[in-house]
Amino acid sequence: MEKPKLAMYWASGCGGCEIALVNLHERILDVAAAFDFVFCPCLLDTKYQDVEAMADGSIALTLFNGAIRSSENREMAHLLRRKSRCLIAFGSCAKAGCIPALSNFSTRDDHFQAIYRDSLTVDNPLGILPQTTTPCPEGTLTLPLFFNRVMTLNQVVPVDYLIPGCPPEPHQIWNVVDHLIQGRPLPPVGSVLGGGRSSVCDECARIKKDKKIPRLYRNYEVVPDTENCLLEQGLVCMGMATRDGCGGLCPQVNMPCTGCYGTPEGVLDQGAKMVSALGSMLDIGETQGLSEAQIAQRVDVLLDAIPDLAGTFYQYSLADSILGGRRANG
DSSP states (O other), X not given: OXXXXXXXXXXXXXXXXXXXXXXXXXXXXXHHHHOEEEEOTTTOOOOHHHHHHSOTTOEEEEEEESBEEEHHHHHHHHHHHHHEEEEEEESHHHHHOTGGGGGXXXXXXXXXXXXXXXXXXXXXXXXXXXXXXXXXXXXXXXXXXXXXXXXXXXXXXXXXXXXXXXXXXXXXXXXXXXXXXXXXXXXXXXXXOSSOSSBHHHHOOXXXXXXXXXXXXXXXXXXXXXXXOTGGGTBOOGGXXXXXXXXXXXXXXTOOOOOTTOOOXXXXXXXXXXXXXXXXXXXXXXOTTOOHHHHHHHHHHHHTTOSOHHHHHSTTTGGXXXXXXXXXXX
């Protein structure tokens, strides 16, 4: 009996999602026993043309990781959507943009200028920039088009399910894969798999009290205690604005949650949720008799401890947020 086909593709991302799959350890043998692994550019030598030759819908499951940064990423998204019966946005980059999407605050021209002309480590006296086509004696060289903004997978093609995480935790990956191996019914299309429905705070064992924060710190400035809520100790912990399912691993090792599992159930925008929460917690002292300008100044002093507001609150979710990043023409 022919096994169902499994594919995995790496778009604009770091490759950690492939490592997460391998981190299933001995269970990767169960995956191999249940699926015919037909396409994964970093592990297999299958060519794009081989995928194109497959019948539409012949791949049972594709784990698509990485955001859509270039025309090649978009082309592969359409190809794998056509060939796959189930297409999963696997990891934070595919689901919400993640680190690559922070570049949405700049344009393509900004990037090229900084990388190829202004960088102190580049010797480019003619100011040459990458082109999609370059004629050479041996033939025409081609490069994918670098888009002006980063997109999530479901902003390009319909996605069946989403698995959060940077990268997804192996036990959550196994929960999803085993669900498919056992043939159990899947939730409605568009659902988040491999994650909870609440927030990291709910699975964090730290002691939580009434949150009044008189000062914020950067991580290197303090050594927090190991028992009390990190946010209450002045560290920007994104736990209350982040979906549970990771096991609260970062707070367990005395590091604040940075938000990689994305928005909890029912939350539209991760950054907006965190900004709203902080607004009710920052303790700026007695305000009676102060002008609005003086109150704003006190708030600014507290927020100066967060030098990159967008990069902190939207580190994993900018492309899928209300903010979206600056969208310029071109």
